[in-house]
Amino acid sequence: MIKVYNTLARRLEEFTPLAPPTVGMYVCGPTVYDDCHLGHARAMVAFDVIIRWLEYRGYTVRYVRNITDIDDKIIARAAERGVSCAELAERYIAEFHRDMAKLSLREPTVEPRATAHIGAMCALVTRLWEKGLAYESGGDVYYDVGAYRGYGALSGRDISELMAGARVEVNVRKRNPLDFVLWKAAKPGEPQWPSPWGPGRPGWHIECSAMSAAYLGAAFDIHGGGQDLIFPHHENEIAQSAGSTGSIPARYWLHNAHVTVDRTKMSKSLGNFFTLKEIYRRYDPAVVRFLLLGKHYRTPIDYSDTALAEAGAALRRIGGAVSRAGAALGVQMGDEAHCPAAFETAMDEDFNSTEAMGILFSLASGINVDCDGKKAGWKDRVARNASALIHCCRVLGIGYPKGEAVRVTDAAEELDRGEVERLIEASSIGAGQVERLLRARNALRKAREFALADRIRERLQQLGYDLRDERQAGSVVRKKGD
Numbered sequence: 496m497i498k499v500y501n502t503l504a505r506r507l508e509e510f511t512p513l514a515p516p517t518v519g520m521y522v523c524g525p526t527v528y529d530d531c532h533l534g535h536a537r538a539m540v541a542f543d544v545i546i547r548w549l550e551y552r553g554y555t556v557r558y559v560r561n562i563t564d565i566d567d568k569i570i571a572r573a574a575e576r577g578v579s580c581a582e583l584a585e586r587y588i589a590e591f592h593r594d595m596a597k598l599s600l601r602e603p604t605v606e607p608r609a610t611a612h613i614g615a616m617c618a619l620v621t622r623l624w625e626k627g628l629a630y631e632s633g634g635d636v637y638y639d640v641g642a643y644r645g646y647g648a649l650s651g652r653d654i655s656e657l658m659a660g661a662r663v664e665v666n667v668r669k670r671n672p673l674d675f676v677l678w679k680a681a682k683p684g685e686p687q688w689p690s691p692w693g694p695g696r697p698g699w700h701i702e703c704s705a706m707s708a709a710y711l712g713a714a715f716d717i718h719g720g721g722q723d724l725i726f727p728h729h730e731n732e733i734a735q736s737a738g739s740t741g742s743i744p745a746r747y748w749l750h751n752a753h754v755t756v757d758r759t760k761m762s763k764s765l766g767n768f769f770t771l772k773e774i775y776r777r778y779d780p781a782v783v784r785f786l787l788l789g790k791h792y793r794t795p796i797d798y799s800d801t802a803l804a805e806a807g808a809a810l811r812r813i814g815g816a817v818s819r820a821g822a823a824l825g826v827q828m829g830d831e832a833h834c835p836a837a838f839e840t841a842m843d844e845d846f847n848s849t850e851a852m853g854i855l856f857s858l859a860s861g862i863n864v865d866c867d868g869k870k871a872g873w874k875d876r877v878a879r880n881a882s883a884l885i886h887c888c889r890v891l892g893i894g895y896p897k898g899e900a901v902r903v904t905d906a907a908e909e910l911d912r913g914e915v916e917r918l919i920e921a922s923s924i925g926a927g928q929v930e931r932l933l934r935a936r937n938a939l940r941k942a943r944e945f946a947l948a949d950r951i952r953e954r955l956q957q958l959g960y961d962l963r964d965e966r967q968a969g970s971v972v973r974k975k976g977d
């Protein structure tokens with residue numbers, strides 16, 4: 496039984512999806528006007544771990560992650576650079592995909608772009624208008640927060656409290672400072688689309704309400720994002736969706752905590768703002784992922800050189816124990832069908848990856864103790880611990896840093912061609928799967944099925960692995976440097 500912390504209920508709740516084994520999940524994606532930073536990576540890894548654990552528990556996740564490709568910041572940046580908004584967005588969508596691919600993330604099932612769903616957004620604004628929840632003012636259309644009863648349900652505050660906290664607005668067009676824009680009238684030279692209120696473009700919040708409904712329906716299971724999105728973005732999404740259909744669209748609202756740098760908030764003005772590209776120049780993406788996994792998604796994470804160095808050392812300790820077990824046993828290790836019970840308990844409790852990682856370290860030290868001491872029954876224990884360790888790493892998407900080799904011996908194993916095909920087609924694969932492909936390739940070569948064996952080699956090369964066949968050590972792949 497999985498328990499999740501639901502921001503809407505402000506407590507842990509049993510996770511029961513609407514239509515198992517499918518889980519519908521919507522996560523707010525990037526606004527594409529600049530390079531991604533560590534905060535983006537944190538959110539993406541947090542929800543990736545959640546998806547992986549749901550998959551481990553037998554669910555199939557329909558994962559929708561949007562791209563905001565029209566917005567004030569995009570318009571301003573495009574004007575600054577003298578390019579069109581579409582060009583700028585296209586460039587940063589490609590950068591986002593490139594940066595994220597290095598973190599071994601599950602790909603979204605659908606990645607809708609705002610500009611491709613303007614019609615659905617207009618239809619939603621029209622419904623709100625018809626229900627008396629929207630008004631026009633100075634050419635823009637606003638949501639009338641005062642006309643919607645449930646406002647504040649997610650952030651746990653009532654309207655008067657929110658009003659007191661709201662910045663004093665200079666926008667005299669609004670009836671109420673909490674009202675937010677649904678549709679903005681076009682200004683000269685800006686991208687625009689026709690609408691019942693004249694040419695313009697959608698507000699930010701309406702985009703997620705329209706696209707989650709388009710791909711997951713009016714009711715789905717999980718809505719996710721960073722804690723900074725709880726108010727006002729997700730509060731406004733709920734007001735729009737529930738204002739239109741009568742009910743809150745997602746049952747569980749999950750939010751990841753932020754990233755600090757050397758214990759202070761990461762911000763451009765403080766000069767402690769790191770893009771992923773800068774970080775990747777100094778640290779292997781596998782280490783960055785490992786650092787992010789080390790903290791439960793609802794705990795703030797502190798980025799520092801020390802933290803990265805520690806994460807790198809810890810990852811090498813795990814990789815070292817696996818290699819040591821392989822060398823000691825002299826055969827390839829199996830892959831357990833299950834993670835240890837304690838690991839499962841940790842992950843079932845709101846995806847507690849911090850505790851789960853603790854179990855990986857005890858498996859690794861168990862392997863080392865047995866390889867050192869060689870006490871009665873040590874080989875069995877090493878085999879058991881190593882296969883559990885490999886399996887858990889595979890489940891969490893823990894990969895080998897580049898430069899560290901994945902080796903497999905020539906020992907043949909059961910060949911599942913369907914799985915091989917799936918792994919070849921997968922957009923990203925973890926270290927455990929690299930190993931699996933390598934073993935499958937050996938088996939295929941023995942069976943003289945060279946065509947499929949060659950496709951494996953090509954795919955591994957595409958993924959940035961160097962592959963060599965060594966007479967003594969079997970096949971070795973090593974992640975190449977960038």
Ligand SMILES: [Zn+2]
Pocket residue numbers: 522523524703728
């Ligand atoms: Zn959103």
